C-alpha cells in the first residue's frame with residue numbers, strides 16, 4: 001500500500017475525480033475535507049502522509065492557513081489551484097509547499113508531482129538526520145580538543161553557522177554566569193570570520209560602564225526552552241531596557257534564538273544567537289537546537305571549566321587578536337564583500353551546494369547572479385562535471401528548443417547535422433539557465449517535463465534520453481508577477497523555486513563598495529600595466545553616495561574606465577551619472593528594446609548560418625523563415641546583415 005492522502009477540496013466533482021486517480025495509482029485516500037476545520041479534524045484522527053489542498057475553500061480560512069499548520073506539524077502538502085494573483089502566490093510560496101499543480105491537470109502530472117514530493121520529503125528528512133548527526137559529531141569532537149575557552153566557543157559557533165545562521169553569538173551575557181567567562185561573544189564580520197566582543201569592547205562601543213552592562217544583563221528575558229523571536233516580536237522583547245536591546249541597537253540585530261543550558265553541575269545560562277535578518281529563525285532551528293542541546297551543554301560545561309580537555313596536549317592556541325578567521329571555502333574566492341546581506345546569500349550557497357536540488361538565483365542585473373551560480377557548481381559534488389551556461393534572453397525563441405535539447409539530422413529544414421543540446425552536454429554536471437524569465441511559454445512546458453522526468457528528446461528524435469543534470473536558474477524579473485500576468489507557468493515556477501537565493505542590490509550593501517572598488521582597481525591595474533594605488537576620499541565618498549542601478553557590473557565598468565584614464569598615482573575623481581535615483585525601469589527597458597531588435601537579427605543570422613548563407617530555394621533561409629526571399633533580403637539589409645558576413649562567420 002502506498003501513502004495515505006488527505007484531499008482538501010470543496011468542489012465535489014473535482015475531489016471525487018482526484019480520489020479516483022489516487023486510488024487507481026494505489027494510494028489510500030483517508031478522506032475528503034471541504035474546509036480547513038474539517039481537515040484539521042481528520043488530521044487529528046489520522047495523520048496523513050500527504051495533503052493535497054486547494055487554496056480557496058468553504059469557510060473563512062484558506063488552504064494557505066491550513067498549510068501553515070501542516071508545516072508546523074511536518075506534514076508535506078501540495079497545492080492544487082487555478083492561476084492566482086501575485087499576492088496569493090507569494091503567500092502560498094512562503095508556506096514552502098512540496099509542489100503546486102495548476103488546474104486542470106493530467107493524471108500523469110498529479111502522479112509525477114506526488115512522486116517528486118515523496119522524493120523531496122524523504123530527501124529532506126535524510127538531509128535533516130544527516131545534518132543533526134554531523135553537527136553532533138562535530139560538537140563532540142570540539143569538546144575533546146585542547147583549546148582555550150574563547151577558541152572553543154569560536155569553533156562551536158563556526159560549526160553552527162551553516163545550520164543556524166547568526167550575526168552575533170553570545171554566551172555569558174547572563175547574570176548567573178561567572179565573571180571569567182561572562183564575556184564570550186562574537187560578531188560576524190566575514191564569511192567564517194568573527195570578531196570577539198568582550199565586556200571591555202562592548203563597554204567602549206556602547207559607552208556603558210561594566211556595572212551598567214551587568215545591570216542591563218540582569219534585565220534580559222530568560223527562557224526555559226529553546227525559543228526564537230523574529231522582527232516585531234523581538235522588538236517587543238527588547239522593549240524594556242536590557243542588554244538584548246543594547247546589542248540589537250549597537251549591531252542592528254533583528255531576531256534571535258535562545259538556547260537555555262543547564263549543566264549537570266547546576267549552572268544555568270543561555271547560548272544566544274542573533275541575526276540582522278528580521279525573520280532569520282524558524283521551527284526547524286528550534287528543533288535542531290533541541291537535538292544538539294546535550295552536546296552544547298557538554299561543550300559549554302567544558303568551557304566553564306576553562307576549556308582544555310582532560311589530559312589534553314597543551315598546544316599553543318592560535319592567536320585570537322583582531323578577527324578570528326577560519327577562512328572562506330576555495331569556491332568562494334573572488335567573491336568580494338562582507339556585508340551581512342551578502343554573507344547571508346553565501347550561507348545559502350554553502351547550504352544548498354551539496355544538496356543537488358534546483359536553485360533559483362534572484363536579483364537585479366549585475367548583482368553577481370552568474371558568479372553565485374559559478375560558486376554553487378564549484379562547491380557541489382558535480383564540480384568535476386561540466387558547467388553549461390545558456391542565456392535564455394539572447395536566443396530567438398525558435399532556436400532555444402534545439403539549443404536546449406539538441407536536434408536530429410533533418411529534424412527541420414536546415415538541420416543538416418545532428419546536434420547535441422545543452423542539457424545533454426551538461427550531463428553529470430550543472431546547467432545554468434540565465435534570464436529564465438525570458439523563456440518562451442511554450443518551451444516552459446518542455447523544461448518542466450525535463451525537470452520532472454529527468455529525460456529529454458532531441459527535436460525530431462524519437463528516443464528518450466535520460467539525463468542527470470542539476471539546474472540553476474537566474475532572473476532579474478519578479479517571477480511572481482510574471483506568473484500572475486500569465487507569462488510564466490506557475491508549476492515551473494514552483495519546480496524551480498525549490499531553493500531561492502536573493503542577491504542583494506549594491507545600494508543595499510554599500511559597505512562592500514570600497515573593497516569591490518579596490519578589487520577592480522587591482523584587476524584593471526594589472527591588465528593595463530598601471531600602478532594606481534587607491535582612491536581619493538572624495539572619489540570614495542561619491543561612490544558611497546551613488547545608488548548603482550547597474551550594481552557591481554556598473555561599478556566594475558566605472559573603475560575600469562577610471563584606471564585607464566587616470567594619469568596620477570590615485571584615482572582623484574570618478575565620473576558618475578548625475579541622477580541618483582534608481583532608474584531601474586529605463587535600464588531594463590533599454591535592454592528589452594535591444595533584445596527584441598537583436599533577437600530578430602540573431603534569429604535571421606542563425607538561420608542563415610544553418611543554411612550556409614543560402615537564401616533562395618528549397619532548404620534556404622527564406623523557406624525556413626516562411627518569408628518571400630525578396631522580403632528577407634530587404635530585412636537583412638535593414639538589419640545590417642551582409643551575405644558575405646554570414647558565409648565567413650559560418651566558416652569559423
Ligand SMILES: Nc1ncnc2c1ncn2[C@@H]1O[C@H](COP(=O)(O)OP(=O)(O)OP(=O)(O)O)[C@@H](O)[C@H]1O
Nearest residue numbers: 334335336364365366367368369370371476552553
Ligand atoms: N561579489 C563579487 N565580487 C567580485 N566581483 C563580483 C561580485 N559579484 C559580481 N561580480 C562581478 O560583477 C560582474 C557582474 O556579475 P554577474 O555577471 O555575475 O551579474 P548578473 O547578476 O549575473 O548580471 P545579469 O543579470 O546582467 O546577467 C561580473 O564581472 C562579476 O565577476
